[in-house]
Amino acid sequence: MFKKILLAADGSEHSLRAAEKAIMIAQCHEEANVKVVYVVDGAASKEDVLHNWDSLGIAEKRKGKVNTILKKAEEVGISYELKFLRGEPGPTIVEYANLNHFDLVVIGSRGLNSLQEMILGSVSHKVAKRANCPVMIVK
Numbered sequence: 001m002f003k004k005i006l007l008a009a010d011g012s013e014h015s016l017r018a019a020e021k022a023i024m025i026a027q028c029h030e031e032a033n034v035k036v037v038y039v040v041d042g043a044a045s046k047e048d049v050l051h052n053w054d055s056l057g058i059a060e061k062r063k064g065k066v067n068t069i070l071k072k073a074e075e076v077g078i079s080y081e082l083k084f085l086r087g088e089p090g091p092t093i094v095e096y097a098n099l100n101h102f103d104l105v106v107i108g109s110r111g112l113n114s115l116q117e118m119i120l121g122s123v124s125h126k127v128a129k130r131a132n133c134p135v136m137i138v139k
Contacts, residue, residue: 002026005034006102008093008127011065014108018138019069022106025136026078034073034080037096038066039089090126098132105135 007022009015019036026032063070066082073080085092097105107124128135 001029002104003029003032004101004103005032006093006097006100006105007034007036007069008089008105008107008123009036009038009066009069010089010108011038011068012108014138015066016068016108018106018108018136019072021136021138023073023076023078025104025106026073027076032079034078035100035102036066036069036073036080036082037085037093038082039085039087039092041086041088090123091130093123093127094130097127098130102133104133105131107135107137109137109139 002025005022005026007015007019009019022034026034063082070080070082083096085096093105093107105127107127109122109124124135124137128137
């Protein structure tokens with residue numbers, strides 16, 4: 001049913017749990033492909049440049065944050081791709097998902113308190129509201 005799966009990951013515990021669910025779903029269809037996206041926002045990009053003088057070091061650091069997810073996909077033989085995107089996480093994930101016609105978006109929930117969530121809104125909430133396909137939010 002879900003062949004084209006978008007997994008939004010940032011290396012957090014929530015995204016690791018989301019990855020486990022995305023991999024389980026992908027295992028149900030032998031032609032399934034999981035696109036793992038990591039969104040780099042402006043603040044994180046500036047911090048990376050200040051701490052790493054070479055672009056190769058920055059890329060390796062970012063890949064290291066999702067390396068556990070990639071290893072899990074490889075272990076079970078799931079077809080996957082890793083894509084780095086730039087921008088504000090919520091709108092960037094939504095735009096990418098909608099432009100590429102995914103069957104499912106899997107994203108981890110965020111541990112914001114109710115006041116922060118009311119004022120700011122979580123990335124997962126923004127994605128769930130605006131994506132054109134089903135969205136699974138994993139706690």
